[in-house]
Amino acid sequence: MLGKAIHHVRLWQILFAAFILQGCGAAYVSPKVQAEDGVVRVVPLTAQAIETANQSPYSPRAIPAAFTQQIAANPSNGVQGMGVLPVLGDAPQPRQLATRIPPQVDPEPYKIGIGDIVRLTTQPDTNRDTSSAPPDVRATYTVQDDGMISIPGVGRVMLLDLTLAQAEARLFESFVSARIDPTFSLEMAEFHARAVVIGGAVAAPVSIPITLTPLYLDEAISRAGGVAVSDGTDVSIRIYRDGSLYQLQLSEYLTTPEFHKMRLLGGDSIYIDTEFSLERAQVYFEQQITLAQTRHQARAQAVAALTAELNQRRATLAVHRTNFQDQLALDAVARDYVYLTGEVIAPGRFTLPFGREATLADALFSEGGFTSQTANPAQIYVLRAGEDGAVTAWQLDARNVANLVLATQMNLRPNDIIFIAEQPVTRWHRVVQQMVPALITSGAGLAAN
Template identity: 25%
Template sequence: MHFSIKFLLSFVIPIFTIGCTVPGSHLPTDAKNVVEPENKQSNSTRDHINLHRLTAQSVGSLSNKKLFNSQPNTSLDNEIAAYEYKIGPGDILNVTVWDHPELTIPAGSYRSASEAGNWVHADGTIFYPYIGTVHVSGMTVREIRRDMSKKLTRVLESPQIDVNVAAFRSQKAYITGEIAKPGQQAITNIPLTLLDAINRAGGLGVNADWRNVTLTRNGHEETLSLYALMQRGDLMQNRLLQAGDIVHVPRNDNQKVFVMGEVNDPKLLKMDRSGMSLTEALSNVGGINQLSADATGVFVIRSARGNSDHLADIFQLDINDASALIIGTEFNLKPYDIVYVTAAPIVRWNRVIAQLLPTITGFNELTEGVLRIRNWP
């Protein structure tokens, strides 16, 4: 009888007390105002998470790995071939009328060409003798030359005019972010491309995220990959810069992934410029724990950003056969991905038993003490 009671208490009482003796911190939700989600169509998290299995057939479509190939950019070539600089306020023009030195202001030994030139005023005009006010803003030097020649024919016979820009000051592009020398770069009569601007700025910084460079033009933002442009020769990533363009090279501070679970050295990993694959992440933490990990349960948990109808995507890789790690090399991780390796079922069971054994042992000792006191003569 006493043995049956002791045996029953040893197993029943721990079961009832296990809910209030869980190790670690606890935050009770009772006596708190619980705010229910507005969308009550489904209360199950299962309905909001998609599970994808990584196989040799599916990894190509599931990976976010972008394939960049060397290719020309004919539209950019046509833009550069047809490019002509248009004058703006602040520019300085040099106007030369051949055989009429009285109309040409020489630069001299103490004045540069820009100091001796004709300043384009804020209203887009310059003043020239015999003509007066000439509107030049928004025009090319060829258009200005043709217009001034036509007007000078009123006082000169067959005037020969040469017009060039002595100083380019009206139009600028801005290079910001993780580069050697950020700042503004003048738009001149020589076409300025994105690659030219990066090179003039001294190149990329050590912590530059060269895969997500942004070009902002007239409020519209476009993401370009300098990795594809410089490393893969994809000229479709290059652009001809215009006045007011902002090129921003971000830092790679957010290029990190989290590796947790049954691995030898769980930690946060920082992705480099070449990115990081799933197999590379596992290698950086010493691989999975061969004594406790479930080789079928290597998961990548990825938050579904934007206007998605689900919370997250989970990608599962089974590496029971170690050759499946080659599949992991084709799966590129994204920033803030969580790589989680689950524990084997026997390990989880042993951990439950390890939690229960001290309690069972304590109750055994308690019941034995009670029986000894009760049987004490």
């Protein structure tokens, strides 16, 4: 019995000695932030303190230009690959000019074409009191390349190659399908689909649009300012239509009223020639056709060259981006870091982003944050060294969770250290964990004795 009593006394002496050693710091050392005059300064994190902390200069590292560069090609000076147009040469001048008149055809009612602008007027409900009814609503719509117009609430409606009457019927069906009051009127606002071009010896060469009103030869010449020659003896009128060339002398035109009312069609080209030169007129129109074809080919070549250039630039940028990302993966790119230690879930370093500043909240929560089981929310520190070597410890007290808003306002700087202290109970728990194996071993030794 005396031996057991001595054993228990010795065991309590060992325990007492272990706790005395802990109090002396020999068994477990707990990291903490201590204010030291001239070395460490602890500053509570407030709105005013954040304003002061954020004033420290810092320029975030810029993301490489390959990630922000816009793909653009250098504008070319003019159209490439056009070549030289044929030069108009001297042509023989026959004394007599054979008159060839284009066949007169009835073009039927005007049909809506691409580029035309129609005006749609919707009317108020006539069943209501007209004194309070809203006024008519007018809107214009351009016929697009696909032959359609787009009406809000109704959708896209095909009007290409329709007469006004047919277009109204088509719109009526669309309004009914959309369950909209089909009370409206339709009219042509502007004509752009078809035109007649007149040039040569006129006062003002002009392109005249084909409208609902028939266009005749005398009106076309009048709108071009008339024939601009002092002597009309050797003047001829050339009409180019659908690949065929027609002609008559100006003197014959002036003396024949029926030629005045020669109806013109969309696509007609009129050339007032001052010489009896059929070949010259033919060359003129051939040049126009050649010029149009050459420009089309040049545009195609320019588009192909532009596409190739853009693809090459995109490929170059893609290589730069891939190389940079590979360097990032190998940690071969200079970066700015903030370090996390203490009672954080994932101790390590937090990489400051490119092109913008990061906050204390970014670093804490992107790396998992901290756990309230071991961390002391009242002692969250941002440690920052000053130019004089002194360290400022900005302390965030997050026992009031509302103070975490301050963490979203505190901007970090390279080499900042984020430290979270442990709770007192965590410290004692770790002391016990560190000492229990030694106590068990010592107790076992006493029991053996």
